[in-house]
Amino acid sequence: MDHWGTVRELIEARRADRLAEVVRALDDEGRKEVAARLPALLKELRGRFDRWDDGLVAYAGVLRVAGAGALGGAAAVASWLYRRDFAPQWAGPDDDVDLVSAVLADRPAAWRADLAERLVLRMRVSDDRGTALALALLRETGVAPPPHDPLVAGWVNRRPSRLRNDPLLDHLLPRLFEAEGVGRVLQWESDPRAGWLGALLELAKADRAKREALAEGCVRRFLLGGTVNELRFFVRLHEALDPSPAESAAHARDYLRLLPASPGPVAELAMKRLRGCAGLPDARLTADDLAEAWESLLFRPERKLVRAGLAWLDRSVRHTPALAGLVAAPLARAFAADSAELQEKAVELALAHHDGMDEEGRATVREAIELLPSRLGRLAAEAFAGGSVAEAEPAFAPPPLPAAPERARLVAPPIESAEELGGLMREGTSSWQEWERVLAGFVTLTGRDRTGVAAELYSWLIEAHTWQYNAGTWEEPGQWLHGAARSLTATAPVRHAWRRLLPQESLAPPHRLLLHRAAEVLRAVEEDTLPPLLLATPTHSTGHVAAGELVRRLEVIEAAGARPLAADLQQALLRLPRTPDPEAAERAARLTSAAGAMLAAWTCPEVGIELEWTCGNAGGDHDWHDRSHHHTIGLVPTATATPTGLPLVDLMLGVAPHRAEAGHLAWWPSMLPSHREVAAAHLMPYVLRRVWNEVPVGPREARELARAEGPAGAAFSAVLARVLGDPKMPESVDVLLEVAARDELPAAALGRQAGLLMAAGQVRMTDLIAALDAAAARGGHAHVWEVAAAALPVLLPAPGERPRNGLTGFVTLAGTVAEWCGARGEIPEVRDMAARKGDSGLLRAVRRLHDQLAGGAGQKG
Known part of the structure; x- marks a missing residue:
């Protein structure tokens, strides 16, 4: 019988299902003949297609089926099945796993187990082409999978259907918390009713997997370390499992180890669990352990964690006054915080718990006073230096403004060949x-x-x-x-x-x-x-x-x-x-x-640019105080210029008020290098966020505008304020300092546009505070004060209106930079708010700022 002729005919016709039946029926002699002829046929088929063509891929399924049934050794089959020319780089997952498995079903169990192990060890990533077949063979043979991280990542890369009955569950579930790559595969899972998160919770509910074991696995994974993305799924799983304080107590020391250097979400989780179990006997946490926890949190870069650490410290000492003797070192850490608001809170707590500290603790606080700005330093010194303020006068002073880099350089030489x-x-x-x-x-x-x-x-x-x-x-x-x-x-x-x-x-x-x-x-x-x-x-x-x-x-x-x-x-x-x-x-x-x-x-035309904020049908700046997110928010520029008679020049010196099709936004400032404000006005329709995660205008455009010539007004200020308020664009602080160093910063316009952006919800106040704080600490304090002074009238709430989130921090920053540059002269909105009744943190911050500005009324710092 002509075995090869039949097999070749089916390959040419690409009849994989019929070919599987024929190959399974071959005797040993037929298999040897097909195995010997396949390489030549592959070469012939490859020669039919151009090297840029993917026509050979159409034959991949039948060739894989033929090789799986005819080749003898497991090593040869593994190599044949996953030849590179059977699936180019852009090919999707194999869709013939069932056919290949059926062809291999008659092979001895030991042979198939050998093939499964070889396929596993060939895997390099979670979506490797051989993953599906390897998993199928492992399930069929029941052999223990080899310890290979990509296999675990590949296992979780597939929907967990019927996970409870999966033969691989007992083998791979423990390794879920150890294998590299699992966290990256699962990082976007967030719904506890679906996906792996839901499946694992169902296992715990059915007692197919122990809740305690899953929670312990998460903690074990945290201790191994990793990036935010790699650990995100395990944070969500741990929180969905919600261990009780008694269950958390068993891992108290592990949580303590996670506080200093783990990614923010992990440290936040650890802090939450420690707070819940700290007083339980099983936690076995000493007073020194609590002090270590506070010190770890107050040394973190995330302001949210520092703020939470200060609150935890304060509550603990108020509940157990004897702990006051341990708070000096943590609070001294917080004196070095990069936020004026946090420094203020740390000083407030140091003063509140002063009497409970011993002399060694007070000395620790005294040594850290020099890290504080002068007003806070004087407050601390009055309490901790025996009233001798001069003796403990803070040494901190903001540095001078750094010099601006060169505005322009010669471009690369022309192309010569x-x-x-x-x-x-x-x-x-x-x-x-x-x-x-x-x-x-x-x-x-x-x-x-x-x-x-x-x-x-x-x-x-x-x-x-x-x-x-x-x-x-x-x-x-x-x-x-x-x-x-x-x-x-x-x-x-x-x-x-x-x-x-x-x-x-x-x-x-x-x-x-x-x-x-x-x-x-x-x-x-x-x-x-x-x-x-x-x-x-x-x-x-x-x-x-x-x-x-x-x-x-x-x-x-x-x-x-x-x-x-x-x-x-x-x-x-x-x-x-x-x-x-x-x-x-x-x-x-x-x-x-x-x-x-x-x-x-030719003379350089002068162009006037005006910028209007719109909100729904109402329009106008006064509408921002309703903070409604249901209106269409826009920045609408208008230009006034004398026509030149040159159509494209006049087109460029006018601006389109609405968003149009556009590209290469970063190139635009170079097209109008003598008209900075006009170039910025062209960018206005693309400054505000339109869809999730869209940030079309960034520091590159802002830097190009900063180095252009011409007036800088509201449009340039809106671009700069927008990028300053984006935490993913820290280089925007360099742009602000560069423009300030050239004495070209429109600080009042920048403050107003920043205030409107925050009021419109386009920029988070905490993010803008961080950027302005960084600029002030690097020598831009006088300019930051002018920015803050212009933003405050937009941001301060009207009587009876709820303040915006983060406003206390903004006012505190304003007070700090006002003190650094000796600012004087009342701001009416600040004065009026300072006169209101109440004792909130915001009102206290406003009153401190007003006192600073009124200290030498009529003088401007």
Whole structure:
């Protein structure tokens, strides 16, 4: 019987189900024949497809079935099943596990167990291609799985259906808390009714797994360490199990070990459990252990944990006054907190528990007084230094403002060869500097050696797809440059792409200018009207074009008898510095072309920018106090400028009030380097969060704006306030200090916009406090005070209104920086609130600030 002929025919027809039946029925001789012929067939099939084609993948299922049934040794089968050419990198999970398992079912149990172990040890990640088959074989054979972390991660990477009856449960459940990678797989699980979280809770409820064992496993996992993402699932599981205080007492010392250095959520969990069981005999926690716990918490960087640690310490001492003798060292730690609010609270507790400290404790506090700002230091010194304030005067003083980095540097030199240009075009561009350099290199080198550039680009383009010509529009500048290269090499499938592929719908003006500049290069290539060079290529890292260099470029174009490209000329004018260059102006007056006349007559336009906050249909700033999150919140800019008569220039100096299709936002400041506020106004529709986790404007844009020229007002302030209030953007503090060092910070506008952002819920107050606190500690205290002073009238609640979360901390920070810079002069809203009745923490902070400002009324610090 022709075994191989039948098998080959079924492989060619890709009949995997029928092939499985045939292979299972083969005798030993038939298996040997098929095994011997399979490599040659694989080579033949591979030769039918181009190396870029994935056609061989269509035969992967039948080839795997054939090899599983015909090859003899477990090692050979394992290698054959998971050959790289059977599944490319982008392939999904195997969908033929049932067929392969059926083919392998007749093999001896020991052989299948050997194969299962080999497949397990080949695994490297949780979604490895062999995971499903390995798990199936382990369940069928009942063999104990080898200790391999990716297997455990792969096990949990699948939905836990019928987990209670899973033969692997007893083997793998204990390793769930030890294996590397499990936490990353499960990190997004949060619903205790579904997924692994729900399944484990069901096991505990049915007593299939002990609650105590699961909770102990979580604690064991915490002690092994890991990142927040790796431990997130185990924190949720532990909290869902909710051990009682008596159960937590058994792990009290473990929780204590977790406090100093564990990720925040783990430390918070440990603190919560320790507080609950600290007084139980089984916890076996001594007074020194409590002091160690407090000291660990008060040394943490997370303000939430420090705040909770202070509260725990205070409650414990009030309940057991004898503990007051142990609080000196923890409170001294808190004197060094990076938050004025926390320092204030630590001093308050030190004063409250002063009488219960021994002399050694008081000495510890005295030594730490120098870490406090002066007002708090004086308060502490009066109690702990025997009234000798001068003797214990705090040594802390804010440092001077750091010098600003260089505003502008020269850009990279031009591209000098077709080979360099080809390499950069293949790699693509990711920044405006790279884009401008490649665009300029393409134009200049094409004018110098059109044939050579075409030859260099041809080999790349001939392998590239032309699908983009079927798109409705080209909305990326790189698509237009690619199209220009195709036109240059005569590989474009159509001509006149600019007539139908340039988007006609609403685009943000800077994005439209980008596309026009790229599209006109494509058109000039087709019509053979490329000038010898571009005008708008920046000479400096801010995006500016030096006036003298722009005149030289126009001189070259005039000498060649060419005409500059229209959008390129208009972008070049927008990139001229604000400061006139008399020598360049004199040379420009001698130019004879129309473009030369434009340059000679050009003066930097002045543009007025106004910014309005809108909230639903009401509009206006006064609506923020309702703190409603059901309205549409927007930042609407308007521009006032005298028209220049140049369409793209006028488009750029006006601003679109609403959000439009846009891209490359970080490039926009370089397109308006002499009009910082206009560039910021263009960014306004993209500053506020629109969808979950969308932060389209960040520190990169803010830094580019900071180094641009021109007035800085409400629009720039809104961008800077937004990034300062994002905890994921700590580098924004550097931007604030840089602008302040150049004496260009619009502090009052920044404070007002920051206040409106916080009032609108777009920025969390605690996050902005952290950023301003950091800026003040690095020398920006005077500027931070001006920011805070402008924000307070927006943030302070009207009578009867509930204060916003974090406002006490903001007022405390304001009081600290006001003291550092000796600020004087009443703020009416602060004065009025200080006169209200009550003794809340917020009112006390407001009164301290008012006392500071009124200390020398009429003088400004």
